[in-house]
Amino acid sequence: MDNINAELWLMVVTLFASVFTNNILLTTFLGMCSFVSVSREVKTAAGLGAAVVFVMTLTTVLNWLAYYYILVPLHLEFFRFILFIIIIAAFVQFVEMVIDRYSPKLYMALGIFLPLITVNCAILGAALFMVIRQYSFIVTIGYGFGAGLGWMMAILAMAGIRQRLTEARVPRGLRGPGITLIIAGMMALAFVGFTGVLK
Amino acid sequence: MMELLVPVLIMGGIGAVLASVLVVAEKVIANYGICKLTINDKKELHVQGGKPLLTVLREQKIFIPSACGGRGTCGICKLKVLEGAGAILPTETPFMDQRELAENVRLSCQVKIRNDLRIVIPEELFSIQEFQTVCTRITDLTYDMKLFRFELRDPPEIDFTAGQFVQLLCPRYKGSPEEVYRAYSVASDPQQKNAIELIIRRVPHGICTTWCFDFLKQGDPVSLNGPYGQFCLGDTNAPAVFVAGGSGMAPFVCLLHHMRNKGIKRKAEYFFGGNTVKDQCLQAEMSRFEQQLEGFKFIPVVARPEPDSGWQGETGLVTDAVRRHYTDLAGHEGYLCGSPGMIDASIKVLVELGMKKTSIFYDKFS
Known part of the structure; x- marks a missing residue:
């Protein structure tokens, strides 16, 4: 019993760590391509x-x-x-087909984004980290969920910032991806502040 | 040996299992059965569901203009879908204005056929066909423009209105892993129905122009579809101002053939702009048109003539020449073809000189 409790506790800690201190996007800069290109609006970023x-x-x-x-x-x-890679690709394709067929509403909200993330490096990165860090099954659940949540939080924050930026006078050469990468760098620096809160 | 073979077989096996799961799923889950397409409330087609509308229509030999090949980036393949398409997708909204949203206009490459659809296709699109042709002649016009002649094989004849364009299918080649369609205006005589000519200007690193310039040879088969477009000479007798740059030359050659064929005597002055004297082309043809057409005058304009070229004609931007030439353009019609920058600048000048915006027709490259 103690053993399972310890595992669950470790899962919760890993979950929070992967959202804040070890945010997959802001500490390892994985999944940047969709992060830069789809962070123009909060609504699409949320999807x-x-x-x-x-x-x-x-x-x-x-x-x-x-x-x-x-x-x-x-x-x-x-x-x-x-x-x-092939498991991820097959799974995403399969899920897209199912959603497309049985739930048009969910397809509108979620399904149209699925093809964009089949080849997202953050997804593969998470799978590789879970092997390198030798997570148990239960901890892996927490880690996968937390890493995704961390990625979502980062892109939501970025989309919020970029929506405000539409009014700002960004120098021409920095518009679009340029300023996005600079902001991502600042966000990453801010997240360094969480280091040490959780181990 | 076995040490190598077993892992490969195992991985291959896993891949095969996953692939077959997907194939079965596609047959079972993504099987939308036969769907009914009602076109203009007249024609009914029964098609296999599950594919984008644009693709299905192309298979049915109905060609909807599209420049990006169905990836939702060009926004050209718009169609009215009255029933059955579901809500508009976030991938479509950037291309739609308020009126189009209200009229159920959709991008046909993004609408997947899941059930019966009722759609509206403009009548003129039914005359669009796919042509198998052979490239029979390639002529240099300038250092970066060539004239390509394509003789039609199947179907053997094309009917088009002067000023329209066709799409050329650029096949897979070393520089491009996928097929792309690119639009080019027809530059040949519309009375000549068994061949068409296109004027193509090399775009640095352009997928299709690189293919045409470096890979396409005389005798090669080429697939074209068309005709498309509404850039045609109006029915009025108003004096016309033609303005073009670069390969914008093409539709005007076609319009001039048309004017000669029909004996149209309206006044027309054609300003053709180029950066240097080397960018000027088809001068012999133009002076022939000047002799054959009473009211026609060709005015080549060179922005920066080479010092040793001995250029006697107009200099400066093509818009400067227009401004020098006219004081009042009220009652004139403007026809423009070229880069977006040139078109926008020309519209501004023509309107300043008193031309009505509704009398300006243009074909913008983008």
Whole structure:
């Protein structure tokens, strides 16, 4: 019983750590392409963020199972890059088909963003980190969800800032991706402040 | 040997399992069955659902103009979808204004056929066909412009109005992993129905122009579709001002052929702008038109003539020449073709000289 409680506690800590102190976007700068290109409006950013939370949680879990039940017993750990990528791609495609067919409303809110994140490096990054950091199954659930949530929080904050920026007089050469990357850098610096709060 | 083979087989197996799951899912889940397309409340088509409207219409030989190949970036493939398309997608809204939103205009590349649809297709689009052609001649016009002649094989003839454009299919090649369509105005005589000529100017690193300039050879097969566009000579007898730059030359060559064929005697002055004397082209053809057409005058304008060229004609921007030439353009009609910058500057000058905005027609490259 103690063991499970400890695991759950570790899961909660990992969840918070991956949202704040180890935010996958702001500390490792993964998933930048969609972060820069889809952060113009809060509404679309929220849709994409939700899609990332959903996909990241489920694919890290699926990849955990595939890694520890297929690759490790067969001693094929070095194939994890390929396996993770095809699992992510197949899963996203499958989910898109299902949503498209059975829930037009959800498709409008979430489904149209799914193709954008099939090849998002943050999704693959999360799966690889979970292996490197040797998370248990329960902790992986928390980690996947937390990493997605952290990514969503970062893109929402960025979209909020960029909506205000439309009124600002940004120097011509910095408009668009330029100023976005500078803001991302400042946000990353701000997030350094969380370091040490949680280990 | 086995050490190598087994892992590869295992990974291949996993990939195959996932792929077959997707194939089955596509058959079972993404199977929308046969859907009914009602076009203009007259024609009914029964098509397999699940694909974008644009693709399905193309398979049915109904060609909707589109420049980006269905990726939702050009915003050209607009159609009215009266019923069955669902709510408008965030990928479409940037291309729509208030009126279009109210009239249920959609991007046909973004609307997926999930159920029966009722759509409106403008009648003129039905005359659009796909043509298999052979490139029979490539002529240099300037250092960066060429004239390409395509003889039609299947179908063997094309009917088009002077000023319209066609789309050329640029196939996969070393510089481009996918097929793209690009639009070019027809520059040949509309009475000549078994071949068309296009004037193409090299765009640095352009996908299609690079292919046309560096890869396309005489005798190669080329696929075209069209005709598209509403850039045509009006029915009035008002004196006309033509303004073009670069490959904007093309539709005017076609319009001039048309005027000669129909014996149209209206006054027309054609300002053709180029950066240097080397950018001027087709001067012999133009002086032939000047002899054949009473009211026509060709006025080449060079922005920066080379010092040793001995250029005698107009200099400066094409808009400067227009301004020098006219004092009052009320009652005139303007026809413009060229880069967006040139068009916008020309519209400004023509309006300042008294031309009505509704009398200005243009074909903007973008």
